[in-house]
Amino acid sequence: MGLARKRIDDEQWKLVEDSLYDRARPGGPATRNFIVFSLLSSAIASMGLLLNSAPAVIGAMLLGPFITSLLAIAGALIHGWGRRLANAGAMLAIGIAMSMLSSFIVGKVFAPRLADAQLPSQLLALTKPGLLDLGIALLAGLAAGYATLRTEAAGALSGVAVSVTLEPPLAAMGLFLASRDGDAFRQAGLAFVTNLGALVLGATVALAWFGFADRSKRGTRTQAGIGIAIWVALVIAVTVPLAVYSQRVIRNTAFEVQVGQSVRDWDPSVHIVTLDAQVAKGGATVHLEITGPRKPEPAWRLAEILSDKRGSRVSVSVSFTLTSEDEALSTR
Amino acid sequence: MTVFGTLSDSEADAFTTSVQQFERSSGINVRYVGSSNFEADLLERLRRGDAPDMALLPQPGLLPTLVSEGFAVPWTAALKASATEHIDPRLVGLSTIENQVYASWYELTLKSLVWYSPSEFARLGLTVPQSWNDLDALVAKVVAAGLSPWCLGIRDGGATGWVATDWVEDLVLRFAGSDVYDRWITHEVPFSDRVIANAVQRFGDIALSNTLVYGGSRAAVRNTVTDAARQLTTSPSKCVLNRQASFLPRLVGGRTAIGPTADLWAFPLPSADGAKAPLIVGGTMSVRFSNDPNVDQLAAYLASAEAARERAKLGSFVSPLTTVPLDAYVSELDRSVAGWLRDADVLRFDASDLMPPSVGVAAFWTGMAAWLGGARLSSVLHEIDRAWPATSNSIPGQVTVKS
Numbered sequence: 001m002g003l004a005r006k007r008i009d010d011e012q013w014k015l016v017e018d019s020l021y022d023r024a025r026p027g028g029p030a031t032r033n034f035i036v037f038s039l040l041s042s043a044i045a046s047m048g049l050l051l052n053s054a055p056a057v058i059g060a061m062l063l064g065p066f067i068t069s070l071l072a073i074a075g076a077l078i079h080g081w082g083r084r085l086a087n088a089g090a091m092l093a094i095g096i097a098m099s100m101l102s103s104f105i106v107g108k109v110f111a112p113r114l115a116d117a118q119l120p121s122q123l124l125a126l127t128k129p130g131l132l133d134l135g136i137a138l139l140a141g142l143a144a145g146y147a148t149l150r151t152e153a154a155g156a157l158s159g160v161a162v163s164v165t166l167e168p169p170l171a172a173m174g175l176f177l178a179s180r181d182g183d184a185f186r187q188a189g190l191a192f193v194t195n196l197g198a199l200v201l202g203a204t205v206a207l208a209w210f211g212f213a214d215r216s217k218r219g220t221r222t223q224a225g226i227g228i229a230i231w232v233a234l235v236i237a238v239t240v241p242l243a244v245y246s247q248r249v250i251r252n253t254a255f256e257v258q259v260g261q262s263v264r265d266w267d268p269s270v271h272i273v274t275l276d277a278q279v280a281k282g283g284a285t286v287h288l289e290i291t292g293p294r295k296p297e298p299a300w301r302l303a304e305i306l307s308d309k310r311g312s313r314v315s316v317s318v319s320f321t322l323t324s325e326d327e328a329l330s331t332r
Numbered sequence: 333m334t335v336f337g338t339l340s341d342s343e344a345d346a347f348t349t350s351v352q353q354f355e356r357s358s359g360i361n362v363r364y365v366g367s368s369n370f371e372a373d374l375l376e377r378l379r380r381g382d383a384p385d386m387a388l389l390p391q392p393g394l395l396p397t398l399v400s401e402g403f404a405v406p407w408t409a410a411l412k413a414s415a416t417e418h419i420d421p422r423l424v425g426l427s428t429i430e431n432q433v434y435a436s437w438y439e440l441t442l443k444s445l446v447w448y449s450p451s452e453f454a455r456l457g458l459t460v461p462q463s464w465n466d467l468d469a470l471v472a473k474v475v476a477a478g479l480s481p482w483c484l485g486i487r488d489g490g491a492t493g494w495v496a497t498d499w500v501e502d503l504v505l506r507f508a509g510s511d512v513y514d515r516w517i518t519h520e521v522p523f524s525d526r527v528i529a530n531a532v533q534r535f536g537d538i539a540l541s542n543t544l545v546y547g548g549s550r551a552a553v554r555n556t557v558t559d560a561a562r563q564l565t566t567s568p569s570k571c572v573l574n575r576q577a578s579f580l581p582r583l584v585g586g587r588t589a590i591g592p593t594a595d596l597w598a599f600p601l602p603s604a605d606g607a608k609a610p611l612i613v614g615g616t617m618s619v620r621f622s623n624d625p626n627v628d629q630l631a632a633y634l635a636s637a638e639a640a641r642e643r644a645k646l647g648s649f650v651s652p653l654t655t656v657p658l659d660a661y662v663s664e665l666d667r668s669v670a671g672w673l674r675d676a677d678v679l680r681f682d683a684s685d686l687m688p689p690s691v692g693v694a695a696f697w698t699g700m701a702a703w704l705g706g707a708r709l710s711s712v713l714h715e716i717d718r719a720w721p722a723t724s725n726s727i728p729g730q731v732t733v734k735s
Contacts, residue, residue: 282345298376300336300367307363313348315340 016148016212017075024072025087026094034091035098037065042099045171046106052120057168064167066095070141070196071148074203077231078213085230096170103174111179126172129191131246137165137195141202149210165195194242197234204231251279255310259286262305267297273321283313291323333626334363336377337388337616338370342582343648347388350643354633360626368490371689378403383621386630388438390616391685392426393692398619399429405620407433411628414635418655420673426681427617435617436635437652439643442578442669443612443682444502445598447561452569460599463606464506471544474572480546483563483571484539485555486701493697494684495557496535496704499575501612501683503531506604510678517686519720523696523713532700532709539704546571553705558583564596575601577614578669582648590665598665600672610678614685615652688721695719 023030041063048056072088075081169192176185207213256277263272270292277286286306290296299318306314339347344366351362365384367373371394374387383403389395398404407415415436416424427435453459456477461467474481486495505513508527515521516528523529538544539552546563547555555563561583563570574580578598581590589595600609618634620627633639640651644660650669661667673679684692695716703712 298367298369298373300365300373304365313345 012149013212020068020072020075020148021084021087024069024084024091026090030068031091031094034065034069034095037063038095038098039102041065041167042102042171042174043106045167046103046175047110049120049123049126049168049171049175050106050111052122054122057122060167060171061165066092066166067144069095070166070199071144071203071207074141074145074200074207075212077200077204078208080226082226085226099167099170100174100177103171104178105174106171107175107178111175122168123172123175126169126188126191128187128249129169129194129242129245130249131242133165133191134194134198134242137198138202140165141199141204142206143202144199145203145206145212146210149207149212166192166199169195190241190245193237197237200234201231248279252277255279255284258309259288259306262302262309263288263290266302266305267292269293270296270320271323283315284310286314286316287319288316289319289321291321293323295322296320333360333386333630334365334384335386335388335618335630336365336367336370336374336384338366338368338390339364339388340366340368346643346646346648350639350646351630351633353642354630354639358626358629358633360629362630371693378621385622385624385627386618386620386634388616389435389619390614391689391693392435392617392681393684393686393689395427395434395617395619396429397689399432399434403621404434405623407436407620407631408628411436411631411635414632418637418653420652420654420679422679423613423615423652423681426686435619436631437615438618438634439616440650440652440669440673441614442600442650442673443498443614444601444609445576445578445580446601447564447574447576447580447596447598448572449564449569449595450593450597451595452572455568456572458572461602463602464604465606467602471573475543479569480544480571481573482538482545483560483574484545484552485557485560486552486704487554487556487559491693491697493699493701494693495560495576496539496552496700497684497692497696498577498612498682499535499539500528500532500700502575502601503534504528504683505610505612505678505680506601507531507534510610510680513680513683517683519687519717522720523699523716524710529709529713532703532713536703536709550705553701578650578665579648581665590663592664608675608677610680611673611676612680612682613673614682690721691716691719 022028023034025031041060044063045057045060048054048060069088069092073085073092076085076088169188172188173185173192176182176188256275259275259277260272263270270290272288272290274289275286276288278284284306286302288302296318299316302318303314303316306316335347337347344364348362348364354360355362371391374384374394375397377383378398378401389398395404412433415427415433419437423437423440424433427433427437448458456474456479458470458473461470471481484495486493488494501513504516504527508516508531512521512527516523516525521528540549542548545551557576560574561576561580564572564574565584565586565588576583580598581588581596584596591597600611603609618631620631637651637653637655640649640653640656641660643649644651644656644666645662647663647666650661650666650673654674656670658667658670661670684696686692687696695718699712699716703709
């Protein structure tokens, strides 16, 4: 049974331990490469996001060096290894700083002002993290942990690296920081934190389940307690903001559906180009871009329809573009 | 009951909050619907038989149309008292057509203000000017200090130009006098008349100057109204003065403190000769489109001092009622504006809001924007005159407005 819980032998255990903790410490032999790849992968990811180029972003993910630090953190959490946890955390922090610096510079040079309307779709997606992103990160963490322990699965590591999606949100944070877009920066930050937390959670579960949890290697009871406390904090860090965000997304999505139906009641002749519907404390706002063959019904009437349905204040702004066709023929 | 108007965002919230007490005591539910395209939307609603119960009308110039087309319902004798007592008779004149009162004043805005940063004034050693000569001296001092005196921007989407028309109105009132101002509103004095052209040119001496406006001679058409308001609040200020109405704090937004020793404060634009400054106001009047007793109740409430006090508690509001004590206003700005208005010897309503809409909120705005963008002044003034309708409804202000 491939997925049955099976303790790895001591030789494999030692191999994994050495490869993780020798590389995941500042000043270790891998530090220089780690910094170089942090800078390069984030720069490529930033440019890929600006160009809306999926191949470039995937390439950046392959170059991304974070997987070792994440697995080292996961392993240290299982065993309550405080020093190793601190080292891996410091390495991760260096990588985050280098990546942000790199994407910030790319942003300053190529996109000092990012307007919402011009955001490439891949970059825009990183400002809207959701439950699916959380699911991907959790499974990627599981896969990373499994592939690290099973030599026969090492071929999957490149795929795992692509799934471990820390570079794109980090690159997005740097770009938004460069363009001083605080809201988008916070949203990309949320995407980064949830990805990071879910990846570590997934990796922790995989390492523990597939044989890296070995009682004889554990630290003191206090160290183990600290590990559990950090693990719980990670769970909270991932689930609370994402739950709040997901709730908001679900609410806004339901409202968008309601607006779409109301627009048909309001003026059946118009076609919706873009729709942004947000529910907030004290009321809701709708930004609607429409086209149509004639001037639409006045916006106040749509606001009235929507506030009747919701029983609260609704503010509507409508941008309208006339579509017209003109064909002609003349014969002598 | 539906009230239709132009209020949006925090103003709309404040209005609905202020009528909650009325809703509780009367059992009448008041719904407010606002539109940025108010004038066209209101007429369209009325003409297709979908009239709101009441409207908060910001343009007295629209009232004659509402009356002549039979939509506005005259105030009953019982309501008339609440609409005319304890209000400046010059304002009552604007809501009166052929001796019938059709509206009640709800709110006033003071247009003739100059905003400044008190700390910047202190740093530059400036004092509040009492006459136009003082203002000229202040401007010269600011230029000598290497700074731009005026913040100016007229861009505002579909309403681009209103800041320029407000400037011109203030200058016509100060340099051509209130009599010319009143005759200008009715087109008895046309735009192409020399006195009006001189006032516009006086504005151009500022707006088209490379040294008097931050950003140079084309800054007015490049900047939005909001840009210009915020230029005052940068540290150090990009410019020192902004002639703008009492609602400038709403344009600035954020946590800007308003007061004589706070981030921003204002003084009335001085008169030409050092006398008490003549003031131009804008405002909102309530008009009803139904005889329903519930509408009467709401109309009476909105005209009452009780409603004004409720609204004043929420800030950014000045009532036209002299019975509302100054200490009812929660903000120092509201208190000061109410005081300046009560103290004014010459008070006039915003001319563009009294002119026919085809001129006041169309040709005058676009003409000023075109001129500041480089068009010839004589052609622009001629075009505005041409936009004046051949037969326009009588302007209510003509009935009793006298200084």
